[in-house]
Amino acid sequence: MDLSPVRVRFAPSPTGRMHLGSARTALYCYLLARRTGGTFILRIEDTDRKRYVEGAEQELIDGLHWLGLDYDEGPDIGGPYGPYRQTERREIYQKWADELVERGRAFHCFCTPERLEQVRQEQQKNKQNPRYDGTCRDIPLEEARRRAANGEKHVIRFKMPREGQTKAVDVMRGEITWEYSQLDDTVLLKSDGLPTYHLAAMVDDYEMKVTHVIRGSEWLSTFPVHVNVIRALGWPEPVWMHLSVFLKPSGKGKMSKREAAEAVKDGHSIFVMDLKDLGYTPEGVLNWIVLMGWGVAEDDVMSLDDMINRFTTDNLNPSPAAINFAKLDHFNGTHIRLMQADDLAGRIKPFFEREGYRVDNAKLLKIVPLIRERLVTLDDCIPFAGFFFKDDVSPLPQDLLAKDLSPAQSADVARKALAILEALPEISHPSAEPPLRQFVEEAGLHPNQVFGILRVAVTGQKVSPPLFESMEIIGRETVLARIRRAVDMLSGL
């Protein structure tokens, strides 16, 4: 791979929520830019005002920031080639559309949408490929300009050659060939004066000196249109990469709305900002998506910096990839375990607060080592450690029963353990474990029978962080009070 500095852009349209596919495209753009010491640009492709969604641009920006994919030029921070929002660049597209018309490579088309729709249906009925029928293709330029000047509604279409073939190179796939007979006179400028993607993106990439285009493979079919527009204008061609699509977990087809909803049901989502709320970390998400379409032989746990150092366009994978949420869970848990205690504490604190707990930082820092290797997502801190911040716990009586022991026997065990702990001036891991273990042994019980009762008594739950460490954090008086209460409950069974 050539390592000279690139200029790449992530160019989403603000028409919906930021999903995994966008995130991966952005990530690869970012990696290539950072790897080569190049520039990463954010450009908003908002030329479709019908599909424009309020707030979508902000979610895109938030998503990139959350993931840590900082861009060097963009709508909110500016840059030398702005503006970076296409609706703010209309005159530029106008100018180049005119240039194409001037060069005889584009033409005014006055056909109404209704007529075109009719033609399309006719063609389909006759089993022909739907395509522009060329009605306005040969209107003399002066006449066309006169009609346009008179305010007649029109679009500008690219005048695609009628015969022969055209070729273009995608780095992942090599050379691709199309017959011109299969290509259409694509609309470049809409009747509202705004450009379509096919013009806008090419113009902006040229004006913004983009050297490498990384985009989704849904653009592969219009790829020949794009290279023809660029060549008609005599512009230098960027390096092209069309990333594979993400398939739903079953591998059968693209992620659908229904599928997306299904994912949410079991705690997952294909939307970046949902993942944040669900307790996923940028590290986990990034590590997960970077490996979908780009493979490494070994050592697949990577930080963003690792990815930058290792990324290369040489082994990008063109085949579609099925989304596998189990793998996200794995990477998320792995990165959580890799975090420094204070870092992790800072990240789970908002999740406790979201549940309404008042969080003491010093206490939180003591809890982190106890739960770190148990968290798959950050919000798992609630089931594992929520009780640390509760004034009281409410164990289920039947949960207090030890395996193979009657209520009376369980109560007896609890009473004896209580006595042992009451004899201690303070309850800590080192002070509490030896005498309790000794008791277990002398009583001929299984450790779990004794510790299980205490766990439920003290934490209120059957699954918890390690018992002695937990008791130490909770504190002697509270621990004793809770065990006394458990003794009472057991006696009443």
Place this chain on the structure above:
RNA sequence: GCCCCCAUCGUCUAGCGGCCCAGGACGGAGCCCUCUCAAGGCUCAAACAGGGGUUCGAGUCCCCUUGGGGGCACCA
């Protein structure tokens, strides 16, 4: 229907003609550790879609078939 793309374990992938009776990771199974749940360690099962070529030799190159995906808008 037409055009284009893709094809290695269930999934994500390594492999760019001999280093591969195919490596890693997730998931699965088993064992160990163990106060619960995890984490961790060890072990196992699991793939080159099929058929033709090319070559001394093919997962790797070519063709066909099959399967999958994307697209066929005044949407991106």
